[in-house]
Each structure stands twice: as C-alpha cells, then as structure tokens.
Amino acid sequence: MxxxxxxxxxxxxxxxxxxxxxxxxxxxGTSRLPMATHVRIVRLPCTGRIDxxxxxxxxxxxxxxxxxxxxxxGDCHYAEGNYHARRRFRLFKELLDFTGIDASRVTFxxxxxxxxxxxxxxxxxxxxxIRALGPFSAYPRATAGAGEGGVA
Ligand code: FES
Numbered sequence: 150m151x152x153x154x155x156x157x158x159x160x161x162x163x164x165x166x167x168x169x170x171x172x173x174x175x176x177x178g179t180s181r182l183p184m185a186t187h188v189r190i191v192r193l194p195c196t197g198r199i200d201x202x203x204x205x206x207x208x209x210x211x212x213x214x215x216x217x218x219x220x221x222x223g224d225c226h227y228a229e230g231n232y233h234a235r236r237r238f239r240l241f242k243e244l245l246d247f248t249g250i251d252a253s254r255v256t257f258x259x260x261x262x263x264x265x266x267x268x269x270x271x272x273x274x275x276x277x278x279i280r281a282l283g284p285f286s287a288y289p290r291a292t293a294g295a296g297e298g299g300v301a
Contacts, residue, residue, distance in 0.1 A: 161212065162215050164203055166198075184268075196225070213283075218271065253282065
C-alpha cells in the first residue's frame with residue numbers, strides 16, 4: 150500500500166472565482182513559482198456560484214481532492230458571495246462524512262489576485278495531503294451500478 154501511494158499522482162480539481170483566486174493562480178504561473186501540476190482549475194464568477202454538487206460531481210468523475218477558493222471576506226466582487234460560500238461549505242463539510250468522503254480531501258481557502266505565492270502553497274499542501282491519503286475510490290464504488298437496476 151505504501152508503495153502504491155509513493156507512485157500515486159493525484160487528480161485535484163479547483164473551483165475558483167474569476168476575480169481573485171483565478172488571477173492569483175495566473176500570477177503564480179506567470180511568476181514561475183514552483184508548484185505541483187496536479188490541479189485542474191474550473192473558473193466560476195464567484196465562490197457564491199460554486200454549488201457543493203460540483204464538488205460531489207468532481208469526486209464521482211475521478212477527482213482525489215478538491216479545492217474551493219475565492220476572494221477574502223470583504224473583497225467579494227459581488228459583495229456577499231463568499232460569505233454565502235463559507236456558510237454553505239461549513240455545512241457541506243459536516244455532510245461529507247455521510248457521503249463517505251473524508252472532509253480532509255476538500256480544501257477551502259481565500260486567495261487574492263496578488264497572492265500567487267499563497268496559491269502555490271495551497272496547491273502544494275493540498276497535493277501533498279491528497280498524495281498521503283491515497284486514491285479516492287469510495288464514491289465511484291458507492292455509485293457503481295446506479296441506473297442499472299440500482300438507484301437512478
Ligand atoms: Fe471572488 Fe465572489 S467574486 S468570491
């Protein structure tokens with residue numbers, strides 16, 4: 150098992166807001182900061198638009214970890230979107246156990262447009278944590294067979 154994890158390259162999906170974290174991630178890239186290459190970014194207008202179902206769908210489609218990130222509290226370009234997101238994801242994390250997903254597979258962070266370094270740190274820390282946890286297979290296993298006489 151240890152050997153499996155040492156060669157395991159995790160798939161991580163990041164749902165980020167367009168105005169802060171996406172720009173911060175872009176800055177990290179253009180600054181050529183050393184960063185793990187395991188994260189695929191999905192850009193949305195605001196964290197308030199990130200439905201927890203997107204996170205579940207990512208796991209269902211093979212993600213091993215998910216990052217949700219946006220503007221710092223008080224900096225949301227739609228005023229309160231990130232406050233809604235923070236409340237929503239606090240509850241969502243409590244529900245994750247119920248779905249069989251270890252809550253530590255989901256990272257919630259605030260990264261501003263000027264924080265390329267912080268984005269690189271979030272990516273590297275998340276990649277290291279997911280690599281240590283190993284591949285995620287519980288959700289796809291639980292839903293395997295759905296629609297084939299199972300739960301539709
Ligand atoms: Fe960035 Fe709302 S616009 S969190």
